Amino acid sequence: MYEQKTKETDSSVIEFIENVKNLKMREDAFKLLDIFSETTGYPAKMWGPSIIGFGSYHYKYESGHEGDAPLVGFSPRKAKISLYFATGDMERDVLLQEFGKHTSGKGCVYINKVADIDVDVLKALINQSVKFLNKTYPN
Secondary structure (H helix, E strand, C coil): CCCCCCCECCCCHHHHHHCCCCHHHHHHHHHHHHHHHHHHCCCEEEECCCEEEECCEEEECCCCCEEEECCEEEEECCCCEEEECCCCCHHHHHHHHCCECCEECCCEEEECCHHHECHHHHHHHHHHHHHHHHHHCCC
16 A cells, blocks of 8 residues: 655754755745745644645545645755645646746746745745635645
8 A cells, every 4th residue: 555755843943944954045945934934834744754835625536546645845955956846736837927937847947046026926925825625625
């Protein structure tokens, strides 16, 4: 049976950020911590060894696969900062057009630094994701 790899842990978010080697990336991680915390109203929790998540939801797919995930989150990686938002909502694509310098993959949006993006659009992306996931996966 499949076991979910990325689970909420009791590890310290502050300790994780303080151990980010790149000073600028560390400063940006603390900025994002404030933005995500204030915007969601949820406390930051570590998910796995490197994702800082806010809130959570339980998903169950038609295939029977199910698990828990943060509503939104981010991770200061070596090369870029990964931002985690819900996929599947067209509003996300519209907001990303105004977001600033970024690239995106299937479930992630990647930025080099907070200065490259519009923080108000970031807050809108966070709110959109939380609203979409709470509607799609009600408790």
